[in-house]
Amino acid sequence: MDFNFTSEQDQLRDTVAKLVSQKYDFDTRRKVAKSESGWRPEIWSQFAELGLLGASFTEAEGGFGSGPIEAMIISEEFGKGLVIEPYLQTVVIGGNFFRHGGTDAQKEEHIAGIISGETRFAFAYSEPKSRFDLNDVSTTAKKDGAGYTLNGHKAVVLGAPFATHLIVTARTSGGQRDANGVTVFLVAKDARGVTTRDYPTVDGLRASEVYFENVAVGADAVIGKVDGGLPLVEKVVDNAIAALCAEAVGCFKVLNEATISYAKQRKQFGQPIATFQVLQHRMVDMFMAAEQASSMTYMVTLKLDEADKARKLAASAAKVQVGKAGKLVSQDAVQIHGGMGMTDELNVGHFFKRVTMIESQFGNTDWHLRRYTELSNG
């Protein structure tokens, strides 16, 4: 039994923590979120220079680390700074698509592009009516000579405004909700026929509606198996869930520290409100929720390479725990901060919004409870 990190991993955490505290203070983050472009390409380059973008790839893949544990460390520290740049989309999602489904040529080209910071991905999977179901795909890819032609509309594609490439799920056969017939495509964002409408999200990120109109791609644009893309998508999304849980844990830690420190200094009725037992118990509940969420994040991270069923159970269990913890921690942090917790000026509200959005990203608590129940009883 060992929950210790290697010295390299500790070092990685220090590097990211330092970067976030120096370059990602709350005021800077707020300005960036409100700026026209909504992100900082220069800080992305710095991530690359510091080796953060390669930390979750092995040396054989051209990286400097091993895999999910590094992604967990980075995501948690990024969570503490509410980092906007598309680490999850590019490194975790893009990286894992190539790692688990890419051909040697795709791996070579695109993992190198990720590590150097030149290529950024966005994952275009959800559709206006698909809610959280990865198999619910109406976007079509019709065989056209050697290649394919894509048509469809993808909804709320996070990070798309910053991306150079889109990873797109499309239907190559079967009906809208069939598990078979889903294929994953790599599409350059500037490909002819791709249009986007970019907008900010509630939590200060950016997303796009992405429309595909007769977009022609070659056979080499397919990632993984034709018609058999869904298991790959599920595996990659479970990796994303693990990283998202880690990000949430980073958010919880900041919210809990902020709440405790506020409660100690805020005086009402002649004493710090931290002395009121009713608030003490709530802060204890917040602390326990964060610890339980942290445990589940370790659990899912360690199970990402297990067989499909074990991995899915782990990811859903973690997402449920983190979703419940998120409601408790974010709502109570605002409540204990009182009016100040409601303001745009304080960081608490911004963490509240990010945690709220994480709850529904890649399936909300109910969706994962159902998946867990079905898997564990089936």
Add this chain to the structure above:
Amino acid sequence: MDVQFTPEEIAFREEVRAFLETEYPAELRGKYSRDEYSKEDFLLWQKALNKRGWGAPAWPKKHGGTGWTATQRYIFQEECARAETLPIPPFGMAMLAPVLMAFASDEQKAHYLPRIIDGTDFWCQGYSEPGAGSDLASLKTKAERVGDHYIINGQKTWTTLGHFADWIFVLCRTDPTAKKPQEGISFILVDMKTPGVEVRPIITMDGGHEVNETWFTDVKVPVANLVGKENEGWTYAKYLLAHERTGIAGVARSKKGIERLREIASVELDQGQPIIRNPDFARKVSELEIDLTALEYTELRTLARESQGKGPGPESSILKIKGTEIQQRITELTLEAVGVYGAPYFRGFPLDGDNQHPIGPDYAHLTAPTYANMRKTSIYGGSNEIQHNIIAKMVLGL
């Protein structure tokens, strides 16, 4: 025991319903659910009410009110919620007015009350301060008596709609030597145009501007603007807070909220089916609706007490706690229902002018900001923790 309305009450309900259908200003329709309103919108609504003789639904006739019974007032509120009218801003109408009626001079009543009804004066509340929230009595804003004026210095905060207001009622410390914090406080009316009054916006996390900081720097106010007796303001402040809590349950608005939630949940798909047919989701909506039914009957019991001439008691804290929990839960489930389209944020970011493809359904746009915004309800009007303390002390005798 009887929860049926009398035939007269039913006729009254029809009358209110007909009024709202024909006289509620057309240009205001839909504004409540879109969360967009201006001062002019409130004034327009007030004008329509006033024209019908309903300018002050909750006031007695002698002050220009309708003289309605508690049940009639309840029916009126319920119908307004059904019709999704703008709320009537409570600061003048529901908070200040009862204090004036009970404690102000005849001159003050004659001057201020009609101006609330006809919309001349838009009021805001000067209670909370940065250091005085739940512990309101620790307020520091001071008013010094100089000849026939007070000179006010200090800062109020969370001034809701202060940027619309013509007047503010301010709790000030007039006797700095008083032994207890509750003593030495006065209730003073201040014209917002007086030199030295400054309103600074507070933007909340949902991106909206409802609340403000209000600063007072050597603000000179005639002594005639004192309500009641100097240093007795705490009594009036408490009287106001007791009135603030009635109506805070928001049962009728919550019913409408659940109705809307059901509408959304019947078109939003989950696994290809309307999400309201998902038993997990449906169960949560049912639980919420049952909680609301309980609250409705608790409110009706309070109402019955009130119609028998017993004023709102500390039980009104139940209405505040449960009412706000339900309001928050409605917004939480509505956000849940809309799925991925809860994420796009358009406030302050105008769309790019392409109206061909609206982004997501219209009802989705405000769900996340509204969920965030409604967290305020368990904080304002005496936080829910304070309400628990009130019940513990005043009701349970703990």
